[in-house]
Amino acid sequence: xxxxxxxxxxxxxxxxxxxxxxxxxxxxxxxxxxxxxxxxxxxxxxxxxxxxxxxxxxxxxxxxxxxxxxxxxxxxxxxxxxxxxxxxxxxxxxxxxxxxxxxxxxxxxxxxxxxxxxxxxxxxxxxxxxxxxxxxxxxxxxxxxxxxxxxxxxxxxxxxxxxxxxxxxxxxxxxxxxxxxxxxxxxxxxxxxxxxxxxxxxxxxxxxxxxxxxxxx
Numbered sequence: 001x002x003x004x005x006x007x008x009x010x011x012x013x014x015x016x017x018x019x020x021x022x023x024x025x026x027x028x029x030x031x032x033x034x035x036x037x038x039x040x041x042x043x044x045x046x047x048x049x050x051x052x053x054x055x056x057x058x059x060x061x062x063x064x065x066x067x068x069x070x071x072x073x074x075x076x077x078x079x080x081x082x083x084x085x086x087x088x089x090x091x092x093x094x095x096x097x098x099x100x101x102x103x104x105x106x107x108x109x110x111x112x113x114x115x116x117x118x119x120x121x122x123x124x125x126x127x128x129x130x131x132x133x134x135x136x137x138x139x140x141x142x143x144x145x146x147x148x149x150x151x152x153x154x155x156x157x158x159x160x161x162x163x164x165x166x167x168x169x170x171x172x173x174x175x176x177x178x179x180x181x182x183x184x185x186x187x188x189x190x191x192x193x194x195x196x197x198x199x200x201x202x203x204x205x206x207x208x209x210x211x212x213x214x215x216x217x
Contacts, residue, residue, distance in 0.1 A: 066079070068081055070107060071178065071184045134165070142168070144189075146175065148189075154195060166206065166208075167209070
């Protein structure tokens with residue numbers, strides 16, 4: 001069972017990249033068409049620049065936006081209020097400061113080995129122990145038959161090429177828009193043990209991602 005643990009983590013690897021901006025009055029626009037990015041004194045309407053160019057390519061952030069109405073583990077009421085403005089310049093504070101409080105198992109995220117294996121938890125296997133080389137890179141998007149869980153039979157039928165290390169499975173969960181429903185839905189498509197075992201033994205995949213409210217085997 002331990003040998004399967006890296007694959008049994010339901011991972012969604014693509015997240016927004018942080019881009020460093022020089023501490024100067026003139027910030028260089030990363031996209032040619034966006035025009036001037038000068039720091040403003042607040043005298044005109046401001047609109048933030050979405051910086052999505054990185055290392056010669058373009059970033060497509062497919063993570064789900066965090067909202068109070070998104071599903072949360074075993075909750076009928078969704079995530080609820082998770083963000084507040086703790087300090088406000090309008091109310092006399094020296095700076096604006098926000099506070100965020102929510103379960104780490106929320107929205108688009110990566111599960112640590114310690115999340116589902118207690119001996120890994122005791123040994124300190126948090127998300128910062130995951131290999132970034134596995135989490136970052138090209139991924140294959142695969143459509144899965146809509147009427148089945150992810151079993152060994154289904155995995156074999158997909159004919160995933162050798163050499164693919166990262167795969168994103170698009171299942172019935174996407175069609176049902178489960179991540180846009182407030183109540184936690186337990187009827188989602190999930191990975192079966194034999195499906196995970198088949199992937200480990202027959203492919204080069206190191207990372208698996210899919211849309212689902214939670215993990216299931």
